[in-house]
Amino acid sequence: MHAVPAPTGLEHSISAEELFFSTTDLRGVITSANSVFVRISGYSAGELVGSPHSIVRHPDMPGGIFAAMWDTLERNEPFCGYISNLAADGGRYDVFATVTPLREGYLSVRIAPRVERFRELGARIARSLTQIEQEARATGANRREVARTAASRIDEVTLASCGLSQREFQRHALPEEIQQHIANNSPLPVRQAGGRLGATLSRTAELAAALDEWRNEQDAKQRIAGGLLDVAGSLRAETETLRDIGEEILADPEAGGSLGGLVQPLRFWALMQGIVELHLIDLSELVDELIELGTDARFGVALAQLHALSLHRFTIALVDDAGAQGEPVGAIHDLVWALNEGVSVMVSSADDYRAQIGYAARRTASVRAITDLPIRLLRLWSDDFNSHRITPRAAQLARRLAASIEVIEEALKELASLTSHLASLVKTPDADRLRELLSRIDAATAPRYASAASTRRYALR
Numbered sequence: 001m002h003a004v005p006a007p008t009g010l011e012h013s014i015s016a017e018e019l020f021f022s023t024t025d026l027r028g029v030i031t032s033a034n035s036v037f038v039r040i041s042g043y044s045a046g047e048l049v050g051s052p053h054s055i056v057r058h059p060d061m062p063g064g065i066f067a068a069m070w071d072t073l074e075r076n077e078p079f080c081g082y083i084s085n086l087a088a089d090g091g092r093y094d095v096f097a098t099v100t101p102l103r104e105g106y107l108s109v110r111i112a113p114r115v116e117r118f119r120e121l122g123a124r125i126a127r128s129l130t131q132i133e134q135e136a137r138a139t140g141a142n143r144r145e146v147a148r149t150a151a152s153r154i155d156e157v158t159l160a161s162c163g164l165s166q167r168e169f170q171r172h173a174l175p176e177e178i179q180q181h182i183a184n185n186s187p188l189p190v191r192q193a194g195g196r197l198g199a200t201l202s203r204t205a206e207l208a209a210a211l212d213e214w215r216n217e218q219d220a221k222q223r224i225a226g227g228l229l230d231v232a233g234s235l236r237a238e239t240e241t242l243r244d245i246g247e248e249i250l251a252d253p254e255a256g257g258s259l260g261g262l263v264q265p266l267r268f269w270a271l272m273q274g275i276v277e278l279h280l281i282d283l284s285e286l287v288d289e290l291i292e293l294g295t296d297a298r299f300g301v302a303l304a305q306l307h308a309l310s311l312h313r314f315t316i317a318l319v320d321d322a323g324a325q326g327e328p329v330g331a332i333h334d335l336v337w338a339l340n341e342g343v344s345v346m347v348s349s350a351d352d353y354r355a356q357i358g359y360a361a362r363r364t365a366s367v368r369a370i371t372d373l374p375i376r377l378l379r380l381w382s383d384d385f386n387s388h389r390i391t392p393r394a395a396q397l398a399r400r401l402a403a404s405i406e407v408i409e410e411a412l413k414e415l416a417s418l419t420s421h422l423a424s425l426v427k428t429p430d431a432d433r434l435r436e437l438l439s440r441i442d443a444a445t446a447p448r449y450a451s452a453a454s455t456r457r458y459a460l461r
Helices: 035-041 063-074 116-138 143-152 152-163 167-183 194-252 253-320 330-388 391-424 431-445
Strands: 020-025 030-032 079-084 092-101 106-111
Touching: 020 035, 020 330, 030 035, 030 079, 063 079, 063 092, 063 116, 063 143, 063 152, 079 116, 079 167, 092 143, 092 167, 092 253, 092 330, 106 167, 106 253, 106 330, 106 391, 116 143, 116 152, 116 194, 143 152, 152 167, 194 253, 194 330, 194 391, 194 431, 253 330, 330 391, 330 431
Parallel strands: none
Antiparallel strands: 020 030, 020 106, 079 092, 092 106
16 A cells, blocks of 8 residues: 655645545445546555545544544445545645445545535534544543544534534535535536447436426525524514513503403403414424425435536546546446435435425414414404503503514415415426436446446446
8 A cells, every 4th residue: 555645735726627536345445536536636546446545534634524424324324524635745635525325335526615614614623623632632542532532522513613413514515515516617518429428428417407406496495494484483473572562451450441342352362372372383393394304305406416417527537538548437337326326315305395395384374374363353453442542551552562463464474475485396396307317327327248347347338
């Protein structure tokens, strides 16, 4: 194995369009590396293949991040993170890495980090973990124990840094980084190619366009869900305000006495407000779950987009590398497998999200119905009290109550509008179209002979 160099302080930049990958076995030993990784790392393909992936690990990176990565991968979940790597010349290059399980190993795809707020959070998390590791090392803990100590506190550190768990941080960072990568590299590069490579390029371009539609729809749903959560919170706060004003009126003999029979709607609201509040709490919790499912769905779309882009760019590299000397041709099958798995998970997450949307729509209808009747009665009361002779104190409270009623009425209208809009997005974009494109990609990239799996060489032309 090549000797690991000492850091020199050099900084290597990665251009916005570069995307590179490697595959490993289950132990993390590199089994393939595309030409971009070879060039950026400064190692030859022969030096990389057969070496542990830690050959490019920068010593400044806390071991706890990698321990957490292995924990995640062993749960058969993808892992994303901001990673500093060490090139063969001792230089440093920073990446946003996404690692996903394969059938017999792992696929790691890296892009240049471009979302500064998440990049800085990643750096802050790394600094905090490094401090934890230094403290653990000072107690005499060995390298493994130090990494495990930091990994056990990664959620605590991430929560302190950005208010999210480590899993939530990853699920927010990947979609943002992929969206920025796509924006920086639109439209997709094209090549004139025939045969199976040409078919693969055409289908991956179509798939990328279809996934853009999925992303746009998921983004729209999340915006509406966020609006629902805001409106539910506002309604809850305002109904409490309305309750407090009503209690003031009922508790004030002078004010309440001058209103006479007009206090009956207030007593009715006092009885109903607790029920309304319970429904609003339930709605807020339900929308919280909806947003969490939506975050998972957006993450699934972003992961599928990343793998579609990886396959597209690798296919272009194969077209450009006519002799297939600089690229690990057989790795295309790993990319296709990861893409299929990612789309399958994405569609399943979208189905879960769609079911929750339907439930949320029914619950918001229930909230509107149970809130509407007492509010209408209070509105009639508010419109009527001006025709009665009441004390100045009662008039002041009544005006405050009327203003609160108006806020609630507007919030209920907004709730109805958002629910209607969300319900119109219940239908998931065409999953059958995605499956058809994947089937065509499978056919175009399938090995043509039985020994392909062992030789990892594929006839694609």
